[in-house]
Structure formats: C-alpha cells, structure tokens
Amino acid sequence: MLRYGLGWKAADAVLITHLHLDHVIGLLGYLATLKRMGHDQPIPVRVPSGSAETLRLMLSSWGLRDAARISDSSEGPEEFHGGTVSTFEIAHADTPCCGYLFTLDGRWHLDTEALKAHGVPTGPCRRELAEGRPVVLSDGRAVLPEEVRGRYQPPMRVVFSGDSSSWEEVANRAGGADLLVGEATFLERDTELARRTGHLTAGELAYAARVAGVRWLIATHISQRHTAEEYLAELRAVFPASLVAEDGLRIALTQTGELVK
Ligand SMILES: [Zn+2]
Numbered sequence: 001m002l003r004y005g006l007g008w009k010a011a012d013a014v015l016i017t018h019l020h021l022d023h024v025i026g027l028l029g030y031l032a033t034l035k036r037m038g039h040d041q042p043i044p045v046r047v048p049s050g051s052a053e054t055l056r057l058m059l060s061s062w063g064l065r066d067a068a069r070i071s072d073s074s075e076g077p078e079e080f081h082g083g084t085v086s087t088f089e090i091a092h093a094d095t096p097c098c099g100y101l102f103t104l105d106g107r108w109h110l111d112t113e114a115l116k117a118h119g120v121p122t123g124p125c126r127r128e129l130a131e132g133r134p135v136v137l138s139d140g141r142a143v144l145p146e147e148v149r150g151r152y153q154p155p156m157r158v159v160f161s162g163d164s165s166s167w168e169e170v171a172n173r174a175g176g177a178d179l180l181v182g183e184a185t186f187l188e189r190d191t192e193l194a195r196r197t198g199h200l201t202a203g204e205l206a207y208a209a210r211v212a213g214v215r216w217l218i219a220t221h222i223s224q225r226h227t228a229e230e231y232l233a234e235l236r237a238v239f240p241a242s243l244v245a246e247d248g249l250r251i252a253l254t255q256t257g258e259l260v261k
Contacts, residue, residue, distance in 0.1 A: 001030075004248045008033055012080065013044040014068075017162030018097035019051050024058070031059070031067040042069040048089065048098035049074045073098045082107075083155075088173055092163040093198030099161040099173060108132075111150030118143050156253060159214075163221065165195075167204040174212035178253055181245070182208065183221035187234055202231045206238035216259045220245040 001008060014030075017023060031043065045068040047055050052072040059065050073087035083104040090099045110130055120126060120143055125135045134144045159174045161182040174180040184206075185199035194201050200208075202219060209217040217239050222231050228244045235242035243251075243259075252260045 008037060010034060010039055010041065010043055013046065013078070015085070015100050015160075016045060016047045016051075016055070017099065017160075018048055018092060018095050019054055019058075020093075020095060020163070023163075024055070027068075028058070028062055028064065031064045032062065035064065035067050042067060044068075045070050046078070046087065047072050048087070048096040050096040090162055090169055090173065091165045091198070093165065097162055097164075099159065099164075099170075101173070101177075102158040102160070104156040104158075106155040107153050108145070109150040109153060110148050114148040114150070118148060120148065158253075163198065164200055165198040167200055167208040170200070170205065171208040171211040174208065174214050177212065177214045178257065179216045179218065179259070180209050180212065180214040181218045181220060184219040184231055184235065185221050185223055187226055187230060202234040203238055206235045206242060209239045209242070215241065215257055216253070217242045218245050218249075218251070219243070 014027060016027065027045070034043070045055070047070060049072045052070045055070055056065065059068060073089065077084045077086035083102060086101050086103070087098045088101065090097050107130070110126060115126065119137065119141075120129065120135070125137065128135045129143065129145050129148055132145050134142055136142050157177045158179045159177040159181070161170045161173060161180065163183050163185075164170050170180070170182055174182075182205045183200055184202040185197070186194040186201045188201050188203040191201055194204070199221075205219055206217065217235065219231060219235055219242065222228065222244060228246065231244050232242065235244070249261070254260060
C-alpha cells in the first residue's frame, strides 16, 4: 500500500474470497498496523458463508478481535458509492469460497451544450443535476435535470470470481460482465495439477470468459513458475481481450467500454 501511494488509511471494506492462507495473511498485518497506529473503528470484512467464525478465531488469537466487523455472504448485497456488491458461492478445493459481483448503477451524463445554453455554472449545481435533482440558479431560474441530460451510461458489471475448481461455474457467474477478474494458477500443460488443487488453467479461464461473453478478462493468482508472457499467450489464443494482473495494476473502464491502463 505504501509503495503504491495509498498510505495506511482504513479501507471502506475488505472482501475475502476464502480463508486459504495466501488470501488472508495480508489482512492480519493490515489490521495489526492500523491498530498500532491508533485506528479504533472496526473495518468491515466480508467472508464466504461458513467462514466468519473461523476468521474470528484467527483474529482473536492475534489480538485483533475488535479490529474487524465480520459479515458473511449469507447477509446479502451491500451498497457502495454508486452501486452494489453482491456475493456468490463458488467451488474451490475443500473450503467455502465466494466471488463478488460489483454492479455500478446506470446514470445520465450532462450535456455540455445544454448546460451552457441554460447558463448553469460549474460547481455544486452540476453535481445536483447529475444526481437527478432540479436546481435554482442565482438569478432565480429553475433548471430541471431532464433539460440538460446527455448520453445514458448503462449499468456496468465487474465479476471477481476468486479461486475456482470449475470454469463452467465461472462462466455461469460472469454472464455478460463488462470485466471478469479470475484466477489462472496453471497453464494447460498442468491441467492434472489444476484439477487436484481446485484451480484453473489460463486456457480454461479464457474459455469461461468467451462462453460468458464478457468484454474484458484479467487473470490473477498466476504462479511464479511461469512468466506472465506464457500466461498471456495462452489466454489470448482463446480470448484476445485478456490481461495478466501485476502488483499495483490500475485500470479504468471507459464509458464506451474500453479498458485503459
Ligand atoms: Zn485457495
């Protein structure tokens, strides 16, 4: 977090897919650091159904019982700025595991020409109109949101599928998503190992993306035993709009559906 300029601030929430150590070890250090810095508000932490008690025990034994407010996936969707995040169960090895679906609400953009024509100044007025509320300008004229509406931005869906034993399940969950972020621990030549450990190969993940008809795919959880280029080649042979995640990767999905690094 320090390396990428995020600082040690408290996160709005932490979403955990499952309790295998490589997916939770960082949480302990993070909560311990916040506590040492005097942060005393619990961080909301979401885990798959059936894992809340185990995480509570883990945190207790590290003296961090009050550092997190743990909820599990049975508790339904949560609202966040401009959208919702919901949870779905997914099979992975022998442990409860879940993925997350982020849905950003659709919204209207403002039309610059219409704003000028109505004499709407920059600043808070424009935010009110963008959020669908009428405003009264300083000269007493009222402007309605419908009068300055531009293009409609449809809702956007991002699926984070977590570690997965089955590409079919990932494909079912990712149907029509704008972005799928999924795991590709192995390459095709290690399919046997992937089955034994409850993971996917790059080829399987790419196939799931193709079947689901997603717009973009980002592969994570890649192994150090192969290069990112090898993963990318296998992904793109099946699904060309693929990227391999790296530490600190930041991307933006534009209004027209482009992915910008
Ligand atoms: Zn795992």
